[in-house]
Amino acid sequence: MKELFCGAATALITPFDRAGRVDITAFRAMVGYQRDFSDGVVICGTTGEGATLSRGEKLSLFAEAKKICDARIPVIANVGGESVSESVRLISDAAKAGADGALVITPYFSARSPDETTDALVRICSSADIPVILYSVPSRTGIALDAEQCLKIYEKCPNVIAVKDADPDFSRSVRLIAALGDKMSVYSGNDDRILPFLSLGARGAISVVGNVLPSAVSELCRAYFGNDPERAKRLQIALTPLINALFERTNPMPIKALMAKTGRIKPYARKPLSVDEKEGKELLRIYSETIG
Numbered sequence: 001m002k003e004l005f006c007g008a009a010t011a012l013i014t015p016f017d018r019a020g021r022v023d024i025t026a027f028r029a030m031v032g033y034q035r036d037f038s039d040g041v042v043i044c045g046t047t048g049e050g051a052t053l054s055r056g057e058k059l060s061l062f063a064e065a066k067k068i069c070d071a072r073i074p075v076i077a078n079v080g081g082e083s084v085s086e087s088v089r090l091i092s093d094a095a096k097a098g099a100d101g102a103l104v105i106t107p108y109f110s111a112r113s114p115d116e117t118t119d120a121l122v123r124i125c126s127s128a129d130i131p132v133i134l135y136s137v138p139s140r141t142g143i144a145l146d147a148e149q150c151l152k153i154y155e156k157c158p159n160v161i162a163v164k165d166a167d168p169d170f171s172r173s174v175r176l177i178a179a180l181g182d183k184m185s186v187y188s189g190n191d192d193r194i195l196p197f198l199s200l201g202a203r204g205a206i207s208v209v210g211n212v213l214p215s216a217v218s219e220l221c222r223a224y225f226g227n228d229p230e231r232a233k234r235l236q237i238a239l240t241p242l243i244n245a246l247f248e249r250t251n252p253m254p255i256k257a258l259m260a261k262t263g264r265i266k267p268y269a270r271k272p273l274s275v276d277e278k279e280g281k282e283l284l285r286i287y288s289e290t291i292g
Helices: 024-037 055-069 084-096 114-125 147-156 170-180 191-200 214-225 229-246 253-261 277-291
Strands: 007-011 041-043 075-078 101-105 132-136 160-165 185-188 204-207
Touching (some): 024 041, 024 055, 041 055, 101 114, 114 147, 147 160, 147 170, 185 191, 191 204, 191 229, 214 229
Parallel strands (some): 007 041, 101 132, 132 160, 160 185
């Protein structure tokens, strides 16, 4: 089974300035930090406010991240969206920009049957040769990918190698991991379920808390795969208060509030979202206790 990474990749936030422009200086610093401490980085995903970024901005960030990461960790470009034709175009251009792989979310907003969703994903994934991670996040899209759909896509698109599963229904996640077996990797898309996913056979996580604690999330995975489940358990428990706090409001606003308080970014998001600087104070307290 092919893999882009085994361990923890970070779903990177996108920093903005007061005028709503991408803060490229902050972005470069964040990517460099991830290169040194994580196992991979996802650019322009849900956490990166990808839906608010133009095609040109995305391609620029993909290329910039690849330049910084080089071959040390994989750069995974989010190319999914509501428009299938735009995703087809973007995945091809992401490959040309140097992305090592692509994240493809189920098309959202429009109601689709399972067959329509599968067909849309096949069209996107088959349009480029780079490895693809499917992204199932029904809380955002209203659509959950099941094992049957994933395997149909896998049979038609050999470059589809994994699924990022952020399904709130844990029993459905269990069935997905069991059904995919050794055909496709599964990554946890929920930070509070990394260890449970690993224990069921998942190969790692695509993490939000990794924006501030990439080494801890990577170490959790390494401990589990290194036959030290007790250390993995301690790390998952230690991270849980911060993880819970980061998801009390719509992601990525809490993680951006925390990162603004630590001085890594300015406290801005693209509308209609906004960063609550008061929220950052409490998050900073929890973060400080976590790294303690």
